[in-house]
Amino acid sequence: MSHWTIEQLSQRLAEAFGSANVAVLEDAAGALQVVLAEAGDLEITLVASEDQIHVSTPLVAGAQVQDRAAFNEACMRLNPINPLSNLGLATVDGKDMYVVFGELSADSTEAQIVMEIRTLGVNAIDAIETLKPFLVHA
Amino acid sequence: MSILAKIFTLLRGTSTEAGQAVVDKNAIRILDQEMRDSATELAKSKEALTSVMAQRQLSANRGSTLLAKRKEYEGYVQGALAKGDENLAREVAVKLSDVERDLQSEATNVQGMDTSITSLKTAIRNTETQLTRLKQQINTVKATEAVQRAQSAVSARHSGANSKIGTALDSLERIKQRQEEQGARMEAAQQLEHESGDGDLQARLANAGLVNDPSNVDGILERLRGPQRAVIIDASTETPEQQKLLAAESLFGDRK
Numbered sequence: 001m002s003h004w005t006i007e008q009l010s011q012r013l014a015e016a017f018g019s020a021n022v023a024v025l026e027d028a029a030g031a032l033q034v035v036l037a038e039a040g041d042l043e044i045t046l047v048a049s050e051d052q053i054h055v056s057t058p059l060v061a062g063a064q065v066q067d068r069a070a071f072n073e074a075c076m077r078l079n080p081i082n083p084l085s086n087l088g089l090a091t092v093d094g095k096d097m098y099v100v101f102g103e104l105s106a107d108s109t110e111a112q113i114v115m116e117i118r119t120l121g122v123n124a125i126d127a128i129e130t131l132k133p134f135l136v137h138a
Numbered sequence: 139m140s141i142l143a144k145i146f147t148l149l150r151g152t153s154t155e156a157g158q159a160v161v162d163k164n165a166i167r168i169l170d171q172e173m174r175d176s177a178t179e180l181a182k183s184k185e186a187l188t189s190v191m192a193q194r195q196l197s198a199n200r201g202s203t204l205l206a207k208r209k210e211y212e213g214y215v216q217g218a219l220a221k222g223d224e225n226l227a228r229e230v231a232v233k234l235s236d237v238e239r240d241l242q243s244e245a246t247n248v249q250g251m252d253t254s255i256t257s258l259k260t261a262i263r264n265t266e267t268q269l270t271r272l273k274q275q276i277n278t279v280k281a282t283e284a285v286q287r288a289q290s291a292v293s294a295r296h297s298g299a300n301s302k303i304g305t306a307l308d309s310l311e312r313i314k315q316r317q318e319e320q321g322a323r324m325e326a327a328q329q330l331e332h333e334s335g336d337g338d339l340q341a342r343l344a345n346a347g348l349v350n351d352p353s354n355v356d357g358i359l360e361r362l363r364g365p366q367r368a369v370i371i372d373a374s375t376e377t378p379e380q381q382k383l384l385a386a387e388s389l390f391g392d393r394k
Contacts, residue, residue: 031288040309040316045288049281051274056285058305090282092289092303100306101285124306125313135307 003107004048006030013046016114039121046117053104055116057124059087062096064136071098071134078127084116085123100124144168166283169276176272180265187258194251201244208237 006024010032014022021035030049036042047054065071075087075098085102100123102116211234218227293303 025288025291027291027294028284028288030284031291033288033292036309039306040312041304042306042309043292043304045285045292047281047284047288049284050277052277052281054281054285056289058289058303060305060307061303064305064307090286090289092286093293097289097303097305125310128306128310132307132310 004053006032006048009046009048009113012110013114013117016110017117034117036117036121038118039125042121042124044117044120046113048106051106053106053108053113053116054101055104055113055120056099056101057120058092059098059100059124059128060131060135062089062098065098066134066136071131074131074134078130082123082127084119087127100127165279166276169272169279173269173272173276176265176269180262180269183258183262183265187255187262190251190254190258194248194255197244197247197251201241201248204237204241204244208234208241211237 010022010024013032013034017034017036021037023033025031025033025045028047031045031047034044034046036044042057044055044057062068072089079087082100085100088099088101090097090099100120102120104112104116108116211230214230215227215234218224218230289303
């Protein structure tokens with residue numbers, strides 16, 4: 001079992017990111033949300049489970065991608081040069097959603113978790129900036 | 139098909155919301171079933187290993203006994219031959235040949251069981267690795283499920299009919315907008331400073347006490363339009379402002 005409870009994590013992350021930016025998600029057990037002001041209010045979801053801490057953020061909806069095949073290949077090529085975070089495709093509320101995520105051991109320290117969240121924010125913004133040419137132009 | 143492949147097939151085959159829930163349930167169910175199968179297999183393998191190892195021990199014990207017996211009989215045969223009792227020697231040699239046959243048979247048994255033990259140990263190790271992987275996969279699927287539940291919860295927090303999950307793309311737009319706003323603010327500030335080139339002069343004059351509150355400007359003009367009108371102003375008609383000025387004049391001795 002993780003040595004972190006979601007309450008402890010929420011408290012420590014509130015110190016790092018501001019209490020207004022950290023909220024425990026009541027509808028989902030073991031989950032909390034961090035709004036990353038430095039990354040354009042990017043919403044990062046953290047889930048603490050038995051043996052890992054999973055942090056993720058939605059990159060872009062599948063529907064906003066113009067050429068999915070080209071985008072997928074670009075993601076695959078971008079992935080190895082994206083430190084600490086991975087790109088992936090998930091289904092959220094029945095819709096395809098590209099996500100950026102990272103996994104940490106459940107015994108990670110507060111500093112490692114904070115670092116992971118900040119890196120995830122930077123990586124997500126960098127990734128979407130890089131991948132923007134593949135998106136549907138509004 | 140590997141377990142990962144099974145789950146992947148499930149994930150690919152469904153993309154509706156209902157489908158997602160089915161996948162989550164099925165993935166966990168498949169993994170739980172695989173876990174149970176592996177656990178059963180592991181228990182069976184361990185039981186088989188224990189039994190084979192016990193049999194091997196018994197066989198090895200029998201082998202040691204036979205080996206001792208063989209040595210004993212060899213002694214008898216040699217003794218009988220030394221005494222020239224060919225018949226007795228032959229009689230014992232027949233028994234010795236039985237012992238040697240049994241000895242060979244036990245050796246074959248032990249070798250066979252050693253092979254079984256090695257393969258059972260390998261199977262147990264593999265099953266244990268498999269169980270660890272299954273446990274990790276169950277945890278990953280559960281974590282993924284929790285993440286998706288969390289993301290749904292996040293999207294539900296966005297009130298309004300067109301509730302939509304905020305993505306990195308939205309944040310990028312926000313960052314750019316903020317940068318633009320920041321840029322525009324800085325530009326405006328610079329322009330303002332430029333335009334009010336005399337604003338600085340105003341500030342310095344004010345600091346030097348040479349300019350007053352703008353509401354006083356008209357009063358000052360009025361006062362200075364006519365020569366020395368201020369001194370003939372009747373004290374009863376003076377405004378509090380003028381009274382203060384008069385007090386200041388007398389204090390600093392300017393117009394005495």
